Amino acid sequence: MGRADGLKDASCQFTLDGKPFRILGGSIHYFRVPREYWHDRVLKMKACGINTLTTYVPWNLHEPERGTWNFEGQLDLRAYVNLAAEVGLWVILRPGPYICAEWDLGGLPSWLLCDKNMQLRTSYPGFMEAVNQYFDKLMTVIKPLLYKEGGPVIALQIENEYGSYAKDKDYMKLIKQCFLSRGLDELLMTSDNWEGLRCGGTDGVLRAVNLQRLSFGAIQHLADMQPQKPVMVMEYWSGWFDVWGEHHHVFHYEDMLNVVSEILERGISINFYMFHGGTSFGFMNGAMDLGTYKPQVTSYDYDAPLSEAGDCTEKYHALRNLFSQYHSEPLPDVPVSQQRSEYSPVIVEEHLSLWDILHLTESCRSELPLNMENLPVNNNNGQSYGYTLYETSVTCGGTIHGQNIRDRALVFVNRQFAGTLDPRNHEVVLSDGQGERRLSLLVENCGRVNYGKALDEQRKGIVGDIFLNQIPLRGFTIFSLEMKLDFLNRLLISDRWKHGYSCTFMPGFFRASLYVDGPPRDTFIKLPGWAKGTVFVNSHNLGRHWSIGPQHCLYCPGPWLNKGENQIIVFEEQKTDGRIVFAKDPEYGKTIDVYKLPFCSLL
Template identity: 35%
Template structure:
């Protein structure tokens, strides 16, 4: 182009020619590939969830992905992570998506964005906000206006933020997924997908590549694809590559072959064995797909952690994370990562230089806890009164725990069944009479238990929300007591319902142990315990093990690390990132034990996850044995 600049003094006309540079990312249907700035392009990508990694470690994880040889990352955006309360949008701190995108850009990584509004991701309710369930008849992921209106409002906010980050606008987002694996959902509502298509085009423009991802079946591809959205497929190491890409070709006869989720690992369920996918299978299939010219995204590349209450669940089981990914839960390179890097070397030049090392770990030793709180004191606004039980969503208590309290309507001197006749326990209920723990009721598996007592005795039901279903037809997963409880032949009524705000109590320091040493005795049933991890001058990563404890939640300082469930496993330690700790101040440790605390009431901070010590610890019989073993192994014990 020509630009004319006037000069003062003698009138002179100067012509300056500027070279303009146009950025573009598109699909070349003639040559069956992507084009980046007019040249053929193949992406080698890995999935990373910023919501499962502390902000302080985002750069570390991204750099390790870049040094492996990846040229792109794939990113989910969980709607409920950013709009926990309807109409209140949070993009600060660990939710600063634009900061994350900028770090990826600085690192040299392109971005494949998957903004949903539904994402699955083994994440609470598949990323959909629980407040949607206040509408009792809402049909999620459909053209139902009760769903479509808030979903469109969310996308208007998010996509407006994302438009400047599109590659053609100077950013690093090369493509954007519309919805997520919609073909696996029962609704198969093309009007819904057409509406989303219109919304995405409205806010992102006509140039960006919009795509869909679906599983490797005809039904999923039929219901999940739409004209105008490029159809990609996903599959793992147990699949015939040729057959899978032939299926993609039936829906996209021309254009690049794309596996949007190549499974390098798999998700873990409480109560099952640790899931794993063999490195040799991952390497072999990755090489074969890249040789075919396919673009591949590895799911997951960094699994991260389900902090807080963000885990999803299936219809029958609850997830925790890590995913047997090439980068471990703590972000450490694994043999799988090194094998993947060796494959990528055959197809593109990888960055020169060493792989960033694992973050430093430290074994801080034992911390003794004291019993500090009864649960009904953690409902600052007091109880809600209701003749019959109310669900979490009806009281706007979306996560965590709620205490239901009533009295026994008559004497029950003999063991009498307490029944949830319609499977209305969502998800676990811990039952006490006059403060004495009676036992557990659990969704689908334990819907009857016996209690005894006298008329007027206080009956407490602490209900735990263990995460909402994130996949399939049952994502409208309400929590709490969803139906009446029956004691013998009596329907229990006149409930006082306490929404518990344990996280705020922890953050405000209300649950610190009595330092005088006059602690309450441990016992059965739900109870909170607290202690202090003294400062050591270090704030390194560590892992907390709760040997002898049963099930509950752990907080370090103000951060909810997530759930432990030692009786079911396989996970036996919780990852504690160094940024959650103070090197100079005492660190407050809070544990909510739901069933029974051990008599020693000690927890252990180790420098490695439990899985490396499973066989050894299983052979140890007591707390003293563990301490002896650790000292003998040269580990620091406080």
């Protein structure tokens, strides 16, 4: 039977079912946590004193190709929300369509970019048509979960931080209507950082603020904008994310606790972003570009109260002690954390050159270089993630100009390495040679920008002409290397694997076996003698590794291992010592205290 009186914002304090209610929330993304660990993570959340789970909904995972939907297994949103209800948590859903989340393209599906005129996050008809189809499908999943239907969902967030983008004055009204016209009419919210508060909202929708420190008068600014409305910090940033080549961000619990204590003393509702960050498995990390492109690391540990592997940190215990003062009953016991194993190192047994597996990929011929999203693959939805190989012929040496490379390319002549093109290096010099030679460019999508105006320029691969001595190259064969499950299955049964390992076969795939004696446990994989690539364990893509750090490990969940034999495949671009190492504890590199940085340097 349905319920009539859900979460209301009719006064300075929220009410739920007609009674005063303060949101003590925490964010855990189901798509960043192995399904087998959902229960453990939400139990730990409940035991900390949290009463409300918040999660984004990643459109790009749920609709990987236009009209093809996935709400099963790891993406079973309904099961996740119902699990939260079973342990006694309310739920706030943040279904976008844009979510940011340090997630590729802010959660928008890359096939939107097949349209050369696409205008993301606007009222552009091509975008809104896709958004409406998304909400048509999403409604069937989440409507039974709403409070009025007897479910745990007490509020929904419209879009995300639109005030930082604010490109189209009609857009937020249209997105609001997407919710209301489909009966998704629990309490609606928006969330923005303090600068975006004024232009990020829409009429009749409660505004909330995102922050980490009590400066700029953000909370008072919000209260003044919405008199006689409850004040909520929708994202209290418990830490910060990392980018490749810089330090690991930490936020000491004493500094955090001082701010949180003051927020609670003021009677304000709060949601911790993140309460448990988890992992951006596969190729799903986003990137920053506020003048300089910076891809984010695989780990989404975020220095959150629950670590990447689900450990209760000092921050967790400090918050639990604080939250216990706001509960009339004792908090539940904290579940015991999962055990981890430091397995013995394993040695690469076989290798397979990239050049020997091109027949396993989808390919096409094109006179002009095509960007990744416009390749005629995946039922004409284009390529979303991974690598794309472009090959053509050249008859002279000279300088390759790669300003149109997105994001990073290894350059080969007759399949011998010649140099790297990336956002900081736009030229590679080719030596002179006799006759016609094969030029190959292995281009990696390092992660699409998830925040800011650069969101509009996120096509990947080669996005215009590539020049040799100022002359545009033509006549390409293009190979799509998305490295999805079907490709890995074909790779495993290939008859071209060679014994041992050799750095002369780079780039390549390197296979090793891990034997687990007893119940599989979580571990961290380290590759100290390797350079850059991707790690697959039993066909699960654990994510990217890169020797520049700060991250020097990859989280490998125990449920993804088998008792007995396990297949580990590393795609490596440049070098290896043939050894794969395991550790109980992560290594996130040198740290920097986020609280001591100026706010603008984070954004």
